[in-house]
Amino acid sequence: MTAVRIADDALALACGADEVAAAFEAAGCTVERVSSWGMHWLEPLVEVAGLGFGAVTPGDVPTILDYPRQPRPQAGRELWGEPVEHHPFLARQTRLTFERAGKTRPLSLEDYAATEGWQGLARARRLPPEQVVAEVVQSGLRGRGGAGFPAGVKWRTVAEAAGERKYVVANADEGDSGTFADRMLMEGDPFALLEGMAIAAHAVGADMGYVYVRSEYPHAIVRMRAALERAAPEIAPFRVEVRVGAGAYVCGEETALINSLEGKRGEVRAKPPLPALSGLFGCPTVVNNVLTLAAVPHILREGGAERYAALGTGRSRGTMPVQLAGNVRHGGLFEVPFGITLAELVYVIGGGTASGRPVKAVQVGGPLGAYVPTAQFHLPFDYEAFADADALIGHGGIVVFDDTADMAGLARFAMAFCAGESCGKCTPCRIGSTRGVEVIDRIRAGGRLADAVERLPQMHNAAGTPRSVGDEIALLEDLCETMRFGSLCALGGFTPYPVLSALRHWPEDFA
Secondary structure: OOEEEEEOOHHHHHOOHHHHHHHHHHOOOEEEEEOOOOEHHHOOOEEEOOEEEEOOOHHHHHHHHOOOOOOOOOOOOOEEEEOHHHOHHHHOOOOOOOOOOOOOOOOOHHHHHHOOOOHHHHHHHHOOHHHHHHHHHHHOOEOOOOOOOEHHHHHHHHHHOOOOOOEEEEEEOOOOOOOOHHHHHHHHOHHHHHHHHHHHHHHHOOOEEEEEEOOOOHHHHHHHHHHHHHHHHHHOOOEEEEEEOOOOHHHHOHHHHHHHHOOOOOOOOOOOOOOOOOOHHHOOEEEEEHHHHHHHHHHHOOOHHHHHHOOEEOOEEOEEEEEEEEOOOOOEEEEEEOOOEHHHHHHHHOOOOOOOOOEEEEEEOOOOOOEEEHHHOOOEOOHHHHHHOOOOOOOOEEEEEEOOOOHHHHHHHHHHHHHHHOOOOOHHHHOHHHHHHHHHHHHHOOOOOOOOHHHOOOEEOOOOOEEOHHHHHHHHHHHHHHHHHHOOOHHHHHOHHHHHHHHHHOHHHOO
8 A cells, every 4th residue: 555645734734735635545545644844835745655746736646646657747846756855945954953844743752762852851861950051052052033042041040040940931922924933843843842841941940841832823732732742751750831822922022921821911021030030930931932942952962062063153053944935936944054145045945036026125034024135135144144234033034025015015014013013011112113104104105215305395293393204214213213222122122123124225115
């Protein structure tokens, strides 16, 4: 009987993977549901006898089962009858965090153990906690959720903090546009996250952990809960619970997340104290992103810290699971060491725009990331290079836009998004974002910025005082500065990045 492997994560299901699986079963095949390779434009992707086929429809099943006697169903099929791992999209990658993607059954303890699963935890528990922390510091692992703070330094702070109880929290509130790596990890390799959390718990002295998942990820929630049932003996005495968010973007910020976990309104807390000293229920707490924790088992295997630190560039060490989305031909997950340029990611890996039109900009780092023009595509993908260019890496999502994009409209959306998602705790974010929408609207109503300011029509504010477009631009810049430096968290603090980058690089769009 022919064995067929098909992914069952949320994206594969949305592309019709269940229907394709049913067609193979009706043809007498045994279907095995596995994790996704991350080549999203080829889903549903099917493996038969080690050969890959994508994107497959139920009507392709007879042709695939008669391969190679049957020709390709149509010219231009990108993957048809070749080993999946030989595809250039995968061959260029260095997969550590996603080393099992496409290869294992997500809830199979046998598959996980056969692919070096639990080895990092076993070794960590043979070491004193301070040595585990030291190896994470040595690896250079930085938080993959956005801030890029060194994970080992955070762990050391929690380990040395006084407290009767300590916690480990996995931040799986993945709300940034164009990001899906957390979802892929939880749906495709959930034991890796649990192993990373258990290692963190041993390192800092915690006995309880939580996975905080956004409510918009129903498949991930079900998968994580099923994985917890199976893995409980492996991670014991450490215990983990899955908690579901309620749709607030701001709960991706660690203190708002902690408030939500405690049953309170999801709003940002003032710092200090840091969560590492006084976090969940007032106790020292490690809050790390899913990708950060999932990288830890590899680091704690024998020699893993040195291998991890050898990858990357400067202070950005290891690999980053880059997520390509938006108007891009080859959308999916591409894990690569830091240092690759945006040009290679967008044009070589991503294949340019899906529309075939020229690339106008990419937004890196979610809805609060700067818009990067093609003139800056020489930028290496690392934290310091992006910071120097007033941009963010964030969670590693890259959203591509072609030359039809209205950058002024996108800048306005950033302010409107901030206004809609603000927790309301601080004035710069709560009120500044609403005023920002109004100012951008007034700028767009005033004429083209490329013209001299004195030739532009005058506008009036609410008090009836005439203002020029130049005045409004200065006001917008001042407002962005206030939001950037006066907001309590990154929601208000980072909203100026997309606004000012759009204004700086595409002034002609503000008409």
